Amino acid sequence: MQTHDTPxxxxxxxxxxxxxxxxxxxxxxxxxxxxxxxDFLTALAKTPGHDPxxxxxxQAVHGLGHEDIRRAAGMTGRLLNQQLRxxxxxxxxxxxxxLDQLRKKFDDLDPNRRGDLLKPRKLFGLFHLGDGxxxxxxxxxxxxxPIKSLIQSLxxxxxxxxMANATIDQEKSEAWDIMTALEKHxxxxxxxxxxxxxxxxxxxxxxxxxxxxxDDELLFHIRQKHRDLLTQLAVCYQSYLAMDIIRKNNxxxxxxxxxxxxxxxxxxxxxxxxxxxxxxxxxxMEQLRQIKGVAGDSLRSAAAGLKEHAAHTEDGSFAERELxxxxxxxxxxxxxxxxxxQNHRDADENLQKTVHILSDEFDRANQKLQQHTGPTYE
Numbered sequence: 001m002q003t004h005d006t007p008x009x010x011x012x013x014x015x016x017x018x019x020x021x022x023x024x025x026x027x028x029x030x031x032x033x034x035x036x037x038x039d040f041l042t043a044l045a046k047t048p049g050h051d052p053x054x055x056x057x058x059q060a061v062h063g064l065g066h067e068d069i070r071r072a073a074g075m076t077g078r079l080l081n082q083q084l085r086x087x088x089x090x091x092x093x094x095x096x097x098x099l100d101q102l103r104k105k106f107d108d109l110d111p112n113r114r115g116d117l118l119k120p121r122k123l124f125g126l127f128h129l130g131d132g133x134x135x136x137x138x139x140x141x142x143x144x145x146p147i148k149s150l151i152q153s154l155x156x157x158x159x160x161x162x163m164a165n166a167t168i169d170q171e172k173s174e175a176w177d178i179m180t181a182l183e184k185h186x187x188x189x190x191x192x193x194x195x196x197x198x199x200x201x202x203x204x205x206x207x208x209x210x211x212x213x214x215d216d217e218l219l220f221h222i223r224q225k226h227r228d229l230l231t232q233l234a235v236c237y238q239s240y241l242a243m244d245i246i247r248k249n250n251x252x253x254x255x256x257x258x259x260x261x262x263x264x265x266x267x268x269x270x271x272x273x274x275x276x277x278x279x280x281x282x283x284x285m286e287q288l289r290q291i292k293g294v295a296g297d298s299l300r301s302a303a304a305g306l307k308e309h310a311a312h313t314e315d316g317s318f319a320e321r322e323l324x325x326x327x328x329x330x331x332x333x334x335x336x337x338x339x340x341x342q343n344h345r346d347a348d349e350n351l352q353k354t355v356h357i358l359s360d361e362f363d364r365a366n367q368k369l370q371q372h373t374g375p376t377y378e
Contacts, residue, residue: 009350018234019179019236023237029184033191045202049213054210058218065225072178075174076236095154099340106330109271110330112330112331140272165250179240196222200214242354249347267332
């Protein structure tokens with residue numbers, strides 16, 4: 001049975017409001033942050049405008065969240081420069097190539113391409129060239145070494161994809177921590193803006209210089225900082241979603257490899273059984289029997305039962321039916337391969353769209369940060 005696993009859609013640009021709603025802080029955390037803001041404003045109100053301590057407090061606001069902004073920008077930069085071209089992507093491409101090679105091997109063995117295997121083979125209609133079925137099934141013995149190699153290669157790629165996903169899970173956890181830290185800074189500057197706007201006269205008092213700095217510098221930088229934090233939070237969340245796309249694509253490919261190997265082994269087992277039932281031919285498949293799922297004695301017993309049934313069948317319907325079973329098994333293999341191949345192409349296309357959108361958002365965020373802070377984050 002063919003299954004269709006739709007690859008994840010490309011990640012669209014994330015708004016600051018969307019990102020902020022994802023990392024909503026609990027009420028206890030908010031209260032603690034607000035208490036810190038209140039303590040800061042109390043200290044600010046007690047410090048004269050001409051005092052060096054007042055200026056240092058203003059600078060502390062300028063630097064609020066600076067390191068976490070750097071961490072977020074650095075994570076997105078690494079994602080664009082490394083992770084999206086990482087081992088998982090390479091493994092996905094190599095896996096697709098390996099599947100193509102396996103398909104070619106099965107193309108060569110496909111009974112649907114062999115014509116009438118039950119028809120006697122003769123040269124010029126006179127000289128018997130041997131049993132077409134026996135000749136066909138002998139091809140399995142010749143193909144078993146490369147098939148085994150390709151299946152084992154798929155399992156190795158599967159392990160690499162699992163390892164890549166373990167790394168992505170760690171990076172997603174790091175991204176979530178960064179997003180939470182940014183959201184805390186966002187709440188702090190929002191609270192600071194609100195408190196300063198409503199309590200400016202009390203904080204400034206009769207100090208003209210303090211009032212000027214609050215109006216011309218502090219409130220301006222707080223609001224600018226708020227926008228920078230929200231912008232970086234949105235890009236960070238977009239990166240988080242992009243990593244999730246990579247992880248899901250890898251996971252679907254891991255499942256696809258299991259499906260391909262299961263269906264491939266099923267087709268080989270069917271061939272072993274049909275060969276024994278129709279021709280008494282014992283396929284020597286020791287190489288493939290080392291692969292999990294390729295059975296031996298149980299299939300021989302099943303084939304013996306089929307031969308006993310065939311002995312009571314006077315026409316060729318039994319042979320045609322059993323050969324039809326093998327043809328169906330091969331169609332299942334090709335259907336599964338086609339599905340995985342198409343999903344890989346769609347997933348790669350969607351991922352490239354995600355990279356393009358994320359790259360544009362990252363560049364815009366960097367430009368804003370460069371205008372406000374100087375250096376570009378990479």
